[in-house]
Amino acid sequence: GAVVSQHPSRVICKSGTSVKIECRSLDFQATTMFWYRQFPKQSLMLMATSNEGSKATYEQGVEKDKFLINHASLTLSTLTVTSAHPEDSSFYICSARDPRTEPVYGYTFGSGTRLTVV
Amino acid sequence: AQSVAQPEDQVNVAEGNPLTVKCTYSVSGNPYLFWYVQYPNRGLQFLLKYITGDNLVKGSYGFEAEFNKSQTSFHLKKPSALVSDSALYFCAVRAPMDTGRRALTFGSGTRLQVQP
Numbered sequence: 001g002a003v004v005s006q007h008p009s010r011v012i013c014k015s016g017t018s019v020k021i022e023c024r025s026l027d028f029q030a031t032t033m034f035w036y037r038q039f040p041k042q043s044l045m046l047m048a049t050s051n052e053g054s055k056a057t058y059e060q061g062v063e064k065d066k067f068l069i070n071h072a073s074l075t076l077s078t079l080t081v082t083s084a085h086p087e088d089s090s091f092y093i094c095s096a097r098d099p100r101t102e103p104v105y106g107y108t109f110g111s112g113t114r115l116t117v118v
Numbered sequence: 119a120q121s122v123a124q125p126e127d128q129v130n131v132a133e134g135n136p137l138t139v140k141c142t143y144s145v146s147g148n149p150y151l152f153w154y155v156q157y158p159n160r161g162l163q164f165l166l167k168y169i170t171g172d173n174l175v176k177g178s179y180g181f182e183a184e185f186n187k188s189q190t191s192f193h194l195k196k197p198s199a200l201v202s203d204s205a206l207y208f209c210a211v212r213a214p215m216d217t218g219r220r221a222l223t224f225g226s227g228t229r230l231q232v233q234p
Contacts (some may be wrong), residue, residue: 034222046221046223049220049221095218103169104167107164109163111160111161112159
């Protein structure tokens with residue numbers, strides 16, 4: 001079935017630095033990927049929809065200059081948290097749509113990235 | 119706008135007993151409904167999905183969900199709970215295809231605790 005690989009699984013960075021998170025679809029081409037943020041004991045909040053070859057669509061309240069999303073190929077989307085601050089510490093999860101399996105299995109999720117900004 | 123409500127933060131059940139995790143939704147048109155499970159520090163795993171057809175949907179690991187249009191509910195059920203079912207469960211909805219919005223909207227999650 002569809003597999004989405006997300007790296008790194010954990011990252012600790014200093015305040016003011018930038019962190020890049022990668023989301024790869026391993027065995028399918030993902031024209032659309034989604035980036036979510038999850039706070040402790042809370043639900044997943046959609047940050048943006050990433051479309052291959054075009055600009056990402058950000059949800060209201062999400063700073064597009066802070067959370068840079070690039071979807072340059074059909075198998076890779078990246079989320080870069082720029083000038084990270086402690087309040088950016090969170091669990092980030094990507095999701096991808098495989099047209100072959102979506103009708104049966106829905107979207108496929110990465111394993112998530114735990115970002116800690118110190 | 120679409121939304122999902124999971125009224126229970128936590129559900130406790132004894133192993134071997136039936137379990138129900140509640141979910142209600144709000145969306146214009148016919149909904150696409152999902153249940154996902156999340157283990158600590160992991161992504162989400164697909165359990166089951168409803169688009170159309172039978173109101174009772176069977177999914178992975180013995181789980182099933184009943185779609186009730188009049189009550190706008192999509193409760194997750196399992197006849198006999200296992201300790202290994204203990205995890206965080208999310209209900210999600212997606213708007214119909216003709217809206218152009220493909221992202222899922224998640225409920226707040228329900229933590230299921232199955233006691234031995």
